[in-house]
Amino acid sequence: MILRNATLPDGTRHDIEVKDGRIASFLPPSHAEPATLVLPSLVDGHIHLDKTLLGLPWVPNQATGNRVADRIEAERRVRSARTVPESRTGANLVRQVMASGTLHMRSHVDIDNRLGLRNLHEILKVREQFRDLVTIQIVAFPQSGILRSPGTAELLDAAIAEGADLVGGLDPVGIDGDLDGPLDAIFAIAERRGVGIDIHLHDGGEGGIAELTAIAGRTAAAGLQGEVAVSHAFALGSVPTDTAARTADLLAKAGVAIMSHGPGGAAIPPLKLLHEHGVSVFGGSDNIRDAWSPFGNGDMLERAMMIGYRANFRHDEELAFAFDMVTAAAARVLGVAAYGLAVGAPADFVVVEAASLAEAVATRPRRKLVIKAGRIIARDGVLVA
Amino acid sequence: MILRNATLPDGTRHDIEVKDGRIASFLPPSHAEPATLVLPSLVDGHIHLDKTLLGLPWVPNQATGNRVADRIEAERRVRSARTVPESRTGANLVRQVMASGTLHMRSHVDIDNRLGLRNLHEILKVREQFRDLVTIQIVAFPQSGILRSPGTAELLDAAIAEGADLVGGLDPVGIDGDLDGPLDAIFAIAERRGVGIDIHLHDGGEGGIAELTAIAGRTAAAGLQGEVAVSHAFALGSVPTDTAARTADLLAKAGVAIMSHGPGGAAIPPLKLLHEHGVSVFGGSDNIRDAWSPFGNGDMLERAMMIGYRANFRHDEELAFAFDMVTAAAARVLGVAAYGLAVGAPADFVVVEAASLAEAVATRPRRKLVIKAGRIIARDGVLVA
Numbered sequence: 001m002i003l004r005n006a007t008l009p010d011g012t013r014h015d016i017e018v019k020d021g022r023i024a025s026f027l028p029p030s031h032a033e034p035a036t037l038v039l040p041s042l043v044d045g046h047i048h049l050d051k052t053l054l055g056l057p058w059v060p061n062q063a064t065g066n067r068v069a070d071r072i073e074a075e076r077r078v079r080s081a082r083t084v085p086e087s088r089t090g091a092n093l094v095r096q097v098m099a100s101g102t103l104h105m106r107s108h109v110d111i112d113n114r115l116g117l118r119n120l121h122e123i124l125k126v127r128e129q130f131r132d133l134v135t136i137q138i139v140a141f142p143q144s145g146i147l148r149s150p151g152t153a154e155l156l157d158a159a160i161a162e163g164a165d166l167v168g169g170l171d172p173v174g175i176d177g178d179l180d181g182p183l184d185a186i187f188a189i190a191e192r193r194g195v196g197i198d199i200h201l202h203d204g205g206e207g208g209i210a211e212l213t214a215i216a217g218r219t220a221a222a223g224l225q226g227e228v229a230v231s232h233a234f235a236l237g238s239v240p241t242d243t244a245a246r247t248a249d250l251l252a253k254a255g256v257a258i259m260s261h262g263p264g265g266a267a268i269p270p271l272k273l274l275h276e277h278g279v280s281v282f283g284g285s286d287n288i289r290d291a292w293s294p295f296g297n298g299d300m301l302e303r304a305m306m307i308g309y310r311a312n313f314r315h316d317e318e319l320a321f322a323f324d325m326v327t328a329a330a331a332r333v334l335g336v337a338a339y340g341l342a343v344g345a346p347a348d349f350v351v352v353e354a355a356s357l358a359e360a361v362a363t364r365p366r367r368k369l370v371i372k373a374g375r376i377i378a379r380d381g382v383l384v385a
Numbered sequence: 386m387i388l389r390n391a392t393l394p395d396g397t398r399h400d401i402e403v404k405d406g407r408i409a410s411f412l413p414p415s416h417a418e419p420a421t422l423v424l425p426s427l428v429d430g431h432i433h434l435d436k437t438l439l440g441l442p443w444v445p446n447q448a449t450g451n452r453v454a455d456r457i458e459a460e461r462r463v464r465s466a467r468t469v470p471e472s473r474t475g476a477n478l479v480r481q482v483m484a485s486g487t488l489h490m491r492s493h494v495d496i497d498n499r500l501g502l503r504n505l506h507e508i509l510k511v512r513e514q515f516r517d518l519v520t521i522q523i524v525a526f527p528q529s530g531i532l533r534s535p536g537t538a539e540l541l542d543a544a545i546a547e548g549a550d551l552v553g554g555l556d557p558v559g560i561d562g563d564l565d566g567p568l569d570a571i572f573a574i575a576e577r578r579g580v581g582i583d584i585h586l587h588d589g590g591e592g593g594i595a596e597l598t599a600i601a602g603r604t605a606a607a608g609l610q611g612e613v614a615v616s617h618a619f620a621l622g623s624v625p626t627d628t629a630a631r632t633a634d635l636l637a638k639a640g641v642a643i644m645s646h647g648p649g650g651a652a653i654p655p656l657k658l659l660h661e662h663g664v665s666v667f668g669g670s671d672n673i674r675d676a677w678s679p680f681g682n683g684d685m686l687e688r689a690m691m692i693g694y695r696a697n698f699r700h701d702e703e704l705a706f707a708f709d710m711v712t713a714a715a716a717r718v719l720g721v722a723a724y725g726l727a728v729g730a731p732a733d734f735v736v737v738e739a740a741s742l743a744e745a746v747a748t749r750p751r752r753k754l755v756i757k758a759g760r761i762i763a764r765d766g767v768l769v770a
Contacts, residue, residue, distance in 0.1 A: 058740050265694075294699055294746075295694055309649035309691075316445040361679075
């Protein structure tokens with residue numbers, strides 16, 4: 001198989017030769033007609049496969065307030081009214097994101113002392129179902145807190161034993177009212193099980209900065225550099241620049257990555273500043289049509305646009321940076337092996353009609369083809385049977 | 386013609402009978418199968434038909450800084466390199482927005498002492514070209530300021546004489562360095578010519594609030610209630626709530642409307658607070674693939690989503706409010722006659738696959754049909770020849 005006349009994200013044009021499901025070589029382009037743009041597979045660094053209600057009749061948002069705690073409570077009501085298992089809706093979402101070009105993702109899965117490991121078991125089924133098509137990394141996520149939901153620490157530990165890849169966390173102070181207790185529990189599990197960490201941190205301002213500082217300190221102390229991420233980290237967007245820069249230095253030194261989905265209502269972290277200080281920043285969808293948010297569709301090219309829009313990116317290099325957040329940077333954080341458009345890497349491609357990467361991010365064209373290991377799996381946004 | 390089994394935005398179902406291009410009656414639905422959602426035509430309260438580069442090869446953003454003045458300078462360079470007239474690119478954009486369901490719009494048109502009335506003349510051609518399909522209201526917009534670009538006040542006045550519908554303005558303090566001079570000029574033209582006003586106001590903080598207060602005061606003094614809008618008004622989103630509320634009361638009393646496009650990098654005004662204080666708030670696209678921004682596509686259903694995302698809207702009523710901003714509320718500000726889904730109004734419809742209005746805003750489905758005066762003008766997002 002040869003993918004002819006492909007413009008790569010860097011603007012160069014080639015024929016791409018594929019052998020045995022891998023990229024064999026980049027050849028000179030075989031003809032001069034306008035090229036299609038060939039992108040690497042998209043990577044979603046933060047999705048909630050167990051939360052989505054995709055494919056079900058519309059469920060209006062029921063949160064009675066704007067705090068994280070209000071949304072946790074609303075989600076409990078939506079969950080108890082559910083009749084379709086999370087494996088079914090999760091599979092709906094995996095199919096949708098595959099059709100838009102996402103072949104790797106990190107999914108948080110809710111765990112608390114009411115749910116137990118039910119959602120984990122449902123999403124493990126989804127991972128198994130799609131194992132030949134997409135990689136799904138699972139974070140055991142204490143959505144109801146750890147101290148607030150006694151028994152959750154033990155459940156997180158059990159989740160790792162049953163197949164979750166990382167241990168998660170949630171606003172130690174904002175939800176559990178204690179900086180050290182939840183972090184003690186999370187880091188203990190990570191060290192005992194030899195896994196990474198990904199913590200949801202909505203807490204803003206100086207309080208959030210103190211939490212980031214503690215997480216960086218514990219990461220370095222535990223030798224977990226490169227294995228820890230903080231998702232959202234709104235605090236970095238709500239403090240003076242010098243505070244953000246100082247915190248960025250701590251995060252970079254400790255090897256703590258920052259995930260942003262380009263939040264709508266909250267402050268966005270200063271992505272370029274973080275990058276300039278050596279912090280890995282990567283992107284994810286976050287909520288997709290669930291009890292938390294009516295928005296989202298899992299299209300990571302659209303997500304790059306949203307991140308760029310919120311970060312006030314306008315130049316081509318900035319749009320390329322947003323694109324990197326949902327491709328190579330996310331793949332590095334997720335530890336995807338042999339990722340990208342390089343000889344020897346899997347022949348995974350997303351083909352779109354756009355003259356340049358910047359245009360693709362800005363316009364988010366329909367995916368003409370999604371190719372996995374040299375095989376077409378979606379055409380014009382629809383999965384091939 | 387009868388549009389069968391239509392779900393209206395309020396959730397009721399009807400057959401819609403059309404006679405002579407107008408809605409003749411709402412009848413009981415003729416069958417029970419799942420209904421399609423029928424929306425009124427979409428309204429873009431703030432577009433720049435003369436700025437867009439739509440249909441041209443991708444032009445990277447060239448601004449060298451993040452101030453409004455930097456972008457004005459960058460646009461001058463892009464403009465001088467242009468070889469295709471604004472009437473052609475403007476027509477490209479009108480075709481694109483029509484295909485997405487927009488049938489009414491307010492376009493700002495740049496006027497300064499270098500450009501003269503050239504852009505106005507180009508966009509007047511576009512208005513003429515599409516006069517049977519869309520209404521285009523034109524604002525004579527002093528993009529380079531008024532004091533900073535001597536002779537512009539006279540050009541704005543001449544623009545009204547030549548067919549512009551409103552006189553525009555731009556950050557009196559931020560761009561012209563003077564609160565009263567530019568407002569004196571603008572209000573004098575509005576009073577002399579008997580037209581309305583729409584002022585771009587990016588200036589933030591207390592300075593922006595002082596400008597809003599001055600605009601409200603002058604509007605009331607001139608008897609221009611209901612004829613004046615301020616676009617962006619980022620200041621309202623960057624001051625304490627009580628300041629925003631006090632300013633909202635002044636704007637409401639003076640009949641000054643506020644336009645927001647759901648800005649990406651700037652503060653969004655508190656839309657619901659403004660509405661609760663009696664201020665008309667409406668939506669618009671703002672820049673679409675031009676020297677200012679690489680983003681935007683003119684799809685007002687997507688714009689409602691962006692406004693909702695930025696305003697942290699999640700409930701169905703909030704999504705309906707965002708939708709109102711790009712339909713009925715914008716139509717009222719633009720003075721569109723006989724707008725909406727009512728007996729006697731033009732049979733203008735946008736038909737989508739969605740079970741509810743909230744779902745349509747969140748998912749922005751492809752437009753199955755766009756109907757103008759009972760005639761299909763676009764199908765599946767593509768204009769009918």
